[in-house]
Amino acid sequence: MIIQQIKTFKKAVPLNKPFKTALRTVTVAEAIYVEVTLDNGMKGYGEAPPTHVVTGDSMASIQFAIEEVFAPQLIGQDLRYHDHVFKLLHKAMVRNTSAKAAVDMALYDLLGKAANMPLYQFLGGARSELKTDFTVSVNEPAEMAADAQRYVENGFDVLKIKVGIGSPEDDIRRIQAIRKVVPDDVVLRLDANQGWSAKDAVRIIGRMEDLDLGIELIEQPVPAHDIDGLAYVTNHTLTPIMADESIFSLYDARRIIEGRAADMFNIKLMKAGGIYEALKINALAQSYDMTCMVGSMIETKLGVTAAAHFAASQSNILYYDFDAPLMLKEETVDGGIVYDGSRVTFTDAPGLGIGGIKSCQH
Template identity: 60%
Template sequence: MKIVSIDTYYGAVPLHTPFKTALRTVTVAETVIVKVTCDNGIIGWGEAPPTHVITGDSLASIESAITNVFKPLLTGESITERDRLFALINKAIVGNTSAKAAIDMALHDCAAQQAGLPLHVFLGGYRDEIETDYTVSVNTPEEMAADAKAYINNGFNVLKVKVGKDQISTDIERIKAIREKVGDSCLIRLDANQGWRPKEAVSAIRKMEDLGLDIELVEQPVLAHDLKGLKYVTENVDTPIMADESVFSIYDAREVLETASADLINIKLMKAGGIHQAMKIANLAESFGVECMVGSMIETKLGITAAAHFAASQKNVTRYDFDAPLMLADDIVSGGIIYNERKITFNSGSGLGVKEIDGNYLHDTKSIYAVEK
């Protein structure tokens, strides 16, 4: 089964509500969609959103890497030689993890279809159902508390609360307001997106512990490169600390794990460069007794479907952050994962189970360069 063509499209879907974190505000989910066609008619899909402030990838850089590097590299190659292809992809260009992830998704989709299996079964098949949290964007304490209550009323029982954008005292007021509004009916996890300094992070988390706010975990409290600071926070609070932006590759993961700089790791396909590399991180973390979450950027259901299949396939992935498609004004994917409030299940199709992408949201990739000017 050989690759005969690789095509890219530009997609843009508005969010129904702005998504706000310490790093950025998003109102439109922009993405590069990848379509890999094989000589037996099998089609594999992937996607890569630009997340400049985290991965450094833009629409133009993603499209260029796929069209100018991966397309000539992979066209004519056999899907059945996956390990060799993933090695070629990883070696062909430095960085560009989002572009690598999009190609990786599409190749995995093709391979699982050829095997006649849903991708999560093809990868290991540990679970066939998972549950996502729902993210509370940074706003005033009152707005965040109202949003949190609405999400609980809509069937979610784990909230991921964004903090780290301004004063820590305000963050504490946000969490107090949310906990008062929702009571003890849900788990609350925090994501500071690198917004705190180590000592102030310890002070804030200790205060939340003293207040009995019952925080499940705190994600990436300090700057990504500050592993000493991350370790300092981890060692000086009781609340579990999760590394996110500090871990892109298996080498990053090894350093965090060997130094015990975090209690948990958040794996994202856009950081890791796809499922192949993400599997390595999950397996390495398991060898250290460290559990993983799988999260995402602001992606459509296409990218989240790939991430969910990976997450469900692995025993050591125990937390899931897959609410991004629920934030979009429309669903551009026919097929893929199925949402029932917080529960995510998989359709019976092989591969990703994606049947079609809504052409109304897809454009020629030449428009990417017009968008980014």
């Protein structure tokens, strides 16, 4: 199982509708795809999107890191000694987590294929199907309510609502508008994407609690670096608080746990640098009886398939945000996870179950 070749490809896919958060607006999903080939001809696949405002990675930096830094370190290595291989990957370059994640998931794809097991089973096999939420982009209240109503009609009973733009009153009006048009049993999760100050967050969340808007959790209410502010919000509200952009590494996770700064984590492969490090973060959370979400950036089906396999493998990962491929105008890979409304299932194919990449530009 000697790593023989590492190739990259570019891909760009238009979204059905612009995706707006407090951090950015996306109209096209861009990605660098990775193909890792072993000496026995077996191929593994990975993906990295350029999420400048979160990870700092760009298309050019991802491609350079993989081709000029990681490939020379990894080609010739024996994947049977995969712990050593993953350590080489992570020591080769600081940060550049999305580029690392792309190579990492391709290597795990190969490990699953070598074991002749779907990756979620190889990693632990906690469950064989998931239920994803669907994300409502931040817009004017009426547009968000119409979007929410449409997603519910399409079979989604868990909605992730983007907030954090404009005044606190704007966000409250957005949630009130959505609550008026969706059934009471539809779960609402809020994601401020760092858009509030700590004091504004406490005020907004308290107001939503008083209005009984039925919010399940609030994700990343304050700027990523403001761990004290995150703790302030967690300790002054009743609604569970989830850390997202504040957690890239195991060390970030430990700091948040020790400071009691959040109730749960959103683990993303693009922040962690792939499955190898994400497993460590989740194990730490699990040791503190903390439940986690696994989500993604605006990724295609390849990257989200890897995230879903990781999520399904671990028993304390109970929240899933895997709607990104459903926002795209076209499929980019053969195989991978299977969608049936909000239900996400896996095939019996080994590894990630990706049969190949569709017409990518080298």
